[in-house]
Amino acid sequence: MQYLEVAGIRVSKIGLGCWQFGSREWGYGQDYAHDEAIRITNKSLDLGINLIDTAEIYGFGQSERIVGRAIAGRRDEAFVATKIWPVMPVAPMVVDRARRSARRLKVDTIDLYQVHQANPLVPDGTTMDGMRQLQRDGVIRNVGVSNYSLDRWKRAERALGTPVVSNQIEYSLAARAPDKDLVPFAGTNDRLIIAYSPLAQGFLAAKYDAGNRPGGVRVTNPLFLEENLTRGHELLNTLRSVAKSHGASPPQVALAWVIRRDNVVAIPGASSVDQLVSNAEASDLDLSDSEDEQLTAASDEFKPLTGVAAAPAWLRSRLSTSRE
Numbered sequence: 001m002q003y004l005e006v007a008g009i010r011v012s013k014i015g016l017g018c019w020q021f022g023s024r025e026w027g028y029g030q031d032y033a034h035d036e037a038i039r040i041t042n043k044s045l046d047l048g049i050n051l052i053d054t055a056e057i058y059g060f061g062q063s064e065r066i067v068g069r070a071i072a073g074r075r076d077e078a079f080v081a082t083k084i085w086p087v088m089p090v091a092p093m094v095v096d097r098a099r100r101s102a103r104r105l106k107v108d109t110i111d112l113y114q115v116h117q118a119n120p121l122v123p124d125g126t127t128m129d130g131m132r133q134l135q136r137d138g139v140i141r142n143v144g145v146s147n148y149s150l151d152r153w154k155r156a157e158r159a160l161g162t163p164v165v166s167n168q169i170e171y172s173l174a175a176r177a178p179d180k181d182l183v184p185f186a187g188t189n190d191r192l193i194i195a196y197s198p199l200a201q202g203f204l205a206a207k208y209d210a211g212n213r214p215g216g217v218r219v220t221n222p223l224f225l226e227e228n229l230t231r232g233h234e235l236l237n238t239l240r241s242v243a244k245s246h247g248a249s250p251p252q253v254a255l256a257w258v259i260r261r262d263n264v265v266a267i268p269g270a271s272s273v274d275q276l277v278s279n280a281e282a283s284d285l286d287l288s289d290s291e292d293e294q295l296t297a298a299s300d301e302f303k304p305l306t307g308v309a310a311a312p313a314w315l316r317s318r319l320s321t322s323r324e
């Protein structure tokens, strides 16, 4: 496993995303929540993955509880990151909610406490007052944000008065907006980008097609529309061809591309231990500059339907599913 040292913290380049743990929207069921999720987390630690990412909102506390059970007895091997869902993120609430998360996780100190999204009405000043108190009290070690614009990230940092070490954002070969400013900023300012949905929720695993689309939360992900699966052919074929020359798999190449950027780590979720093992191996997959360029060019060419433009295709797909 490769590691990154940024802003005073040391995290594995491949982490583990735990939204799937105990969350109904992924539809993985009870056996997964009670058994496989624990095995996935333990195997992650065995393989040197230390960055374990969860949130209070995932399964309404279930994910944190599962992580707590899984890392019990192995606390020192994990860098535990969780998030506050920003409903009324005023200082006393922030303090109370972090303490509750720590109890569910069964840890004295949360290594990274992140604001899940910027609250449009509550400014960061009061949120960061709470974060400072939590740091003083030893409940959290580092402060991070998620889904923050660069401007708001900088404002949060000014409000905290010390580094807001990370921004967790959607970033992959199918989600490149952060290349404009967030990724370059982190790379040159000793800050960390934690890339979520680095496999575009499985789209970049190159295993789904029009006749085999995922359900659950991914029903609303426009990438899995038939039209976008077709538009993605070139990108997915490039992933397949680079993967073939390394004896690797498309999702491994997709992850290797993400973590090749300066100060970027990826936190793929996994539906099985096998997937987790395969994702961990991506840490050691060395892409050449020309492979990187090929993948970047194929990603530049990929123009999926999104937003309002995707609505008619989405409606058609819902109607055909309900008729089946």
Ligand SMILES: NC(=O)c1ccc[n+]([C@@H]2O[C@H](COP(=O)([O-])OP(=O)(O)OC[C@H]3O[C@@H](n4cnc5c(N)ncnc54)[C@H](OP(=O)(O)O)[C@@H]3O)[C@@H](O)[C@H]2O)c1
Pocket (backbone or CB within 6 Å): 016, 017, 018, 019, 020, 053, 054, 116, 146, 147, 168, 169, 195, 196, 197, 198, 199, 200, 201, 202, 203, 205, 207, 214, 251, 252, 267, 268, 269, 270, 271, 274, 275, 276, 278, 279
């Ligand atoms: N901060 C935020 O707002 C935010 C938002 C979203 C996610 N996150 C975090 O980021 C983590 C990852 O994001 P994500 O779960 O949305 O997307 P992801 O990591 O891109 O995709 C995860 C899914 O891809 C499939 N997969 C994973 N490894 C695979 C492999 N080796 N081969 C084939 N398929 C594979 C699995 O689904 P199937 O096997 O069922 O296809 C898995 O559930 C989450 O767990 C969460 O911690 C944060």
